[in-house]
Amino acid sequence: MRWWVAVVLVGVVALPAGAAERRRVCQVRDDRLTELSGLAATGSGYVVVNDGSDLAGHRKIFYLNAKCAVVRTVSYPSRPRDTEDLGIARDGTLWVADIGDNDAERGTVALWRLAPGAKAPVLYRLSYPDGAHDAEALLLAPSGTPVIVTKSVSGRRLRAGRPADRRPALPVTTTSTPVHVRRAPVDHGRRGQPGRAVRGAAYVRGRL
Structure with missing residues (x-):
């Protein structure tokens, strides 16, 4: 059917x-x-x-x-694994978050960056220093820096893994959960105007 x-x-x-x-x-x-x-x-x-x-x-x-x-x-120039969210930076750059990992078994997650006017996105691989995590939400800071929100109550630090095929890697980034989320998972996130309020798909609302 x-x-x-x-x-x-x-x-x-x-x-x-x-x-x-x-x-x-x-x-x-x-x-x-x-x-x-x-x-x-x-x-x-x-x-x-x-x-x-x-x-x-x-x-x-x-x-x-x-x-x-x-x-x-x-x-995509290669097969994405589990795209979950996306966001557009102020300069028009599109970020696609390939971060889904229901079984917490991925060695790396990925972000795809599509610059304005580009014909294909560029792949960036990242890994968590404390092991795999499931995530479904992507936020973009006012500077355009992508922030991955894991489905847990504690903050996570992301670090760049060795990029496959010599693709660029993102720098080490430290993020933290902006508010206590009462142990409810965040599935999607959006940054409000003027860029300070953050909402996480009806599960959490806070301020950076």
Whole structure:
């Protein structure tokens, strides 16, 4: 049996006195987009990625217009393992977080960096100094530095592993959980305006 999954995007409309009302923006109907795990707004629409997939046609970066129709796809130069989230830096750089690890067995996780105008993303491999962790949330600091949020209550330090095929590696980065999350996992994260508030998919809200 074939399942069809519809994804509805919900927007926020500004109202007087600071009130906000949700409304339906568009509906994703492309049958390649069956398990969206990361989404960000662009100037003309949205950019999305699927969760890890066995189908090659689903393992791409998809750009959508304002009506949620696919207008462009970008392929990875090698197979991603489990893409979970993404974010767009202020300079337009797109970061895709290939960080899913449900069984906590990956020796490295990965970030894919797609610079404005680039035809393919560049792979960066990282490892945790205290062993594997599952993660599904990516935050971007105001400087554009990507921050991976693991599904645990304690902070994690990331360090660059030896990059495969001489690909660039990220510098050592220390991060910490911004607030006590009451032992609830963070699945996705977004940085609010003006860049100080952080929300973690209804599980946690705090400030950096």
